[in-house]
Amino acid sequence: MRGSEVLINVLRDEGVNVVFGYPGGAMLPLYDDLRCADVRHILVRHEQCAAHMADGFARVLKRPGVCMATSGAGATNLVTGIATAFLDSSPVIALTGQVPTGIIGNDAFQEADIFSLMIPITKHNFRIMNSATLSNDLRSAFSIAMTGRYGPVQVDLPRDILTCDVSSPIEGRKIPTNGTREDLTELPQAVQLLESAERPLILVGGGAVWSGCGPNIIQLAEMIASPVATTLMGKSAVSEDHPLVLGMVGMHGRRVANYALEECDVLLAIGTRFSDRMIGEPASCRTKVIHIDIDTGELGKNVRPTVALGGDAGRVIRTIISTIRSKKGGAWTERMSLLKKECACNLDLPDNPIKPQKVIYELSKHLPDDAIVTTEVGQCQMFAAHYFEATGKRQFITPGGLGTMGFGLPAAIGAKVAAPDRCVVDVAGDGSLLMVCQEMATAVEEDIPVFICLLNNGRLGMIRQLQNQFYGKRLFAEDLGSSPDFVKLAEAFGVRSARAKDPKDLESVIEEGITSDRPFLADVWIDREEEVLPMTMRAESGTRVIAGKCAWKGVC
């Protein structure tokens, strides 16, 4: 059996029925066999997007997404996508072509030392130098990606390994080590702290999304009458219409959620790494922290917890539930619920030009209960994160760690492939979308009907906002002008498109996008001056808020 056939067999055994890729010389032996294999190959238009698609796919199904690229430039194009997956703990398998083993290191045509390049941004990676280990290493790649904290794994495939005969494969998988030890020795202290807390807060991070333990978290929150806040990556882990759920914390988070973070006496942090955009300066966190994480290396990395619990979020929460005593809500719970109401401002804004908040409002209103929202990066991302109502079974997918512009469209395509029956919307900005607009061709040719909801302000809105706020309004390199005409661009790709310049057109354009059975782009011209406010900066010396129009007082 040839190496490439062995590879396809492993893909089949691992349940892979779709791969996102772009061929090249070094990968042609594999493509020759892939042609007749029972695996759908989605031909992307740029390798970076193959990685983002595999990432979006993985985030929806919670199992590995596979992308492939050829040696050299093809493989280096994957780097941004794999780094994105690494920071957001997404199990992406990257298969890269490589020049034949005999000439590795000779600077052959399309040779890059992608093995070295991938080391710091993968959980592990392999370069197959002996065909006998091919099958084994590939299987190990899948188990490493999915053990403990998920993460991307790259496998470098020299061309001769794909073509040579694999006669006697070496069996016995590499057993994944992952820095995870389930460690619940401090569980009694955690339970005791939660039971005695006067002002508890549960903070839900991306780990809870991967673990799929939202219902368990809500059950615990109800038992101990604790409000719940989420991080950017934790958004949609719990339904945001639950009375105890306050919304997102962080620099662009909701005032009520940030207030709760400030005022709570016990913080139960689940699957979050206390990133700087969430917590500000770690020293600003003065509350008692119970930290649950599947990666014990995260415990104490940024914020020193009072109690640390290592293990899968869902398992740990269920163990806490089985031992903790229920209690009734008191003044704290009541107060937070009143403050939450105060924080729910009216977003049905009639302004002309259209306010971005209004666009998100219409999406929240019209999207189905199980819709998937992906985002690009910048203002569009933060408008969506702050204002979108991730209720019911809706899922929110965003490149939180790396902040990768151009993630949203390919991730939406990957998500739609994973869940063809769900409505998938990319909340895009014009800067981000232009980085990956060529993937509209992929969506059209592969018949993947995603909805691109473009918040078009002709600017790098977040850059402008930061220059306005922190660089004395010295605007530079933020104006994108009026090129391109996104409706014409979409049409050139064969994507259906409509423009909304007037608020009265908005609702119908969004409804058209949601119901479209073909890829659709809504080019919404939004207010060019609008900033994503409030902004909350937490520091050791105190918290600073740029409120903008936010009228929240935090008194009731």
Next chain:
Amino acid sequence: MEVISMIVNDEFGVMQRVMGEFTRKKINVETIVVGKCEIVGKARIVLSVKERKQAEQAVERLGRLQDVVQVEIVDETRHEAYALVANSFGKARLIGSLEEVGSLIDTTKPDRFVKTVNAL
């Protein structure tokens, strides 16, 4: 001085993975000894860093690597220092505690030397 000892798979690229974690955490490695060890197919790496916090940070990260079988911060009583020294009269080998080897080098002022910390 803190000493970290680890058992790793004896394969190409492993040193790069291990050192990458020190780069990531902006930790300078003061000394390093690597070689084959009593377990077939494995190697032992013994290295030192300046501060306890750095050692703890590094161990956290190293524990995540698939090729690191075992990693620990070595108790101070197990530290040993080695040095090769040379001057115009010839070469010598120094073995002893960190302080002993350090002060020998200070007093003899060799033209060239290399000093490292090891531990088992």
